[in-house]
Amino acid sequence: MTIEPRRRTPQPVTLADIAREAGTSQSTASRALSGRGYVAADVRERLLAAADRLGYVPDASAQTLKQKTSRVVGVVVSDLDNPFYGGLAAGVEQTLREADYRMMLVGDNSESAEETTAVRTFLAMRTPGVILTPVGSDATSLLHRRGIPVVEVDRQIATVPCDAVVIDNVRGARVAVEHLLALGHRRIALLVVDTDWTSDVGRLAGYHDAHAVAGVPVDESLVLRIPFHDAAAESRIADLLDRGRPTAIFAANNLLAEQAWRVLRARGLTLPTDISLVGFDDVQWTEMVSPGITTVAQPTIELGRRAAALLIRRIGDPAAPTALELLQPDLVVRGSTGPAPAAS
């Protein structure tokens, strides 16, 4: 009794199969299908036909092994479920795909260790380049040491030279706060994530800048630095309302803006008569709620597109000077901001 071979997975067609089918050598088959080197027209025809007939798909790992580089770009974002990062990834993916690259997407949870793990995987895959919303500088250094180009998006952390695409956080925050100051607000609370990322540092700086230019002193008790994933964020915001008596709030990212908005709603406060609110990053809900939220809009998808384009350029020309693209945010004024109530 013989055992049924049970060829569950038919093994893939290789160049050797094509060559045999068309009666040529492997070398010729390789040249015909890759388009590099001399092949007689009729022979090429025959090989292409054979490849098509057998359903040939070149083995990417063999190519990568041989060429010591792949067409798969590594991308790390903090949290795919956040629409900001989703849009970013969408932009990256589109541009990569147009240039015949693929995207390997990994989420760290804003944790440096996971970022480094992801990067190690990219190293193993002989990735031609990496795009990341950086959490720490180790990951980028590691890649740099191995000669793999990196593009940082949204924030800059690298301690080694590398390309970056960020928005002008200082200016974005300054414009937002100037808008509030112009409306007569003097007690403007700032909600900002407690990191040393350039995005948050920049927004904090913009807040101070605007005050300085206007000659309005900053009451530091109105600046609330909130750690990542702080479960108590909303209660801390509520506290600030009681303690600081701000007439306006500038929330320096979309999550903080949402939390602030919820606190205000829970308190039954009316925008903008009781208090004004400005957010950062124009996600969908800011326009749909009533009144709409005045916010600093970032070109999210474009951020991703630029990052991918920059990486592709860098892969093509490793010696090009380090580039920093500074995209300009845009203050979108809606109903959530209004004149400061007269001091009582």
Place this chain on the structure above:
Amino acid sequence: MTIEPRRRTPQPVTLADIAREAGTSQSTASRALSGRGYVAADVRERLLAAADRLGYVPDASAQTLKQKTSRVVGVVVSDLDNPFYGGLAAGVEQTLREADYRMMLVGDNSESAEETTAVRTFLAMRTPGVILTPVGSDATSLLHRRGIPVVEVDRQIATVPCDAVVIDNVRGARVAVEHLLALGHRRIALLVVDTDWTSDVGRLAGYHDAHAVAGVPVDESLVLRIPFHDAAAESRIADLLDRGRPTAIFAANNLLAEQAWRVLRARGLTLPTDISLVGFDDVQWTEMVSPGITTVAQPTIELGRRAAALLIRRIGDPAAPTALELLQPDLVVRGSTGPAPAAS
């Protein structure tokens, strides 16, 4: 004059380097680092130390080539920028990462051709499995023929046996429409995408079911089938309002719900007194607008998690019976639905 070698990119460390460093053979180094086969404890120590010292990273392409399979799962979604697909991808990625798989993410734009292109890439990469929100059946068939497991998420299209994770669309739509019927609505408009996907077909069926059970005849002129990416969607919805005089709208996905909501807002109609609105898929804004939108909530991230888990199981046991996971959606009642106005 000799030419400077210019070693821009230091070539990666290989097993051979480690072996030389530790004074063993490659085979032993391989066994020590992969953990398969016999290695004396002290030798292993020495090899691990050497690997660590030299910064050894195993070459994934060489491994894939040798083992004829990789740890990179292919994932295709329609549109990463849509938070529904973003959440889905987030769930998939989390679960894959926990099981030491990676995610290769590609967007088709709901176009069958791009889906097939993506799948061909996966084939080339010797992907151990693929997860997709299917657009056509060709892609899945292609994979099936090559013996690569596929999990369909959100919709079922495959003409070959394959695992799937979907929500109970029929029931979701039925519950939504029953809710409206119970409130006294008799002219309920349905906005649905004009596809033959199970998701949309199911929601359409649920709409009819609910009517049938309640003994309410369906006015087919109230059923608006809108093609994908239809730029005129909003004006068609507005038309329907004029022509059909519905007292309630059931929008069968998050995009249509948003468009309907915009049309209603532009008209100055008040929810729920002028008209009621039910959506499908609980995205962020539905809860934040005022009044909140009654909607059929899907466990988006969970959908992704289950799909990944199912795929991992299938990779481990190719002979397991085909599985279909049917997740239950949940009607979240908010302020956008109210009693039908008395007939005038």
Place this chain on the structure above:
DNA sequence: CACGACTGTGGTGACGTTGCCACACGGCTG
């Protein structure tokens, strides 16, 4: 007509990893 340039083809050896095989040793059992 000799020589080189151009076209076309096949052989061969890497790329880095893994797994099979052969071998070698010590301790155990029959």
Place this chain on the structure above:
DNA sequence: CAGCCGTGTGGCAACGTCACCACAGTCGTG
């Protein structure tokens, strides 16, 4: 003490592709 099993090790071939090389014609030109 012969045989065998359990350890431990190194040699070697193979995965599929590509690039280099050798070679073989066919031109055209000096």
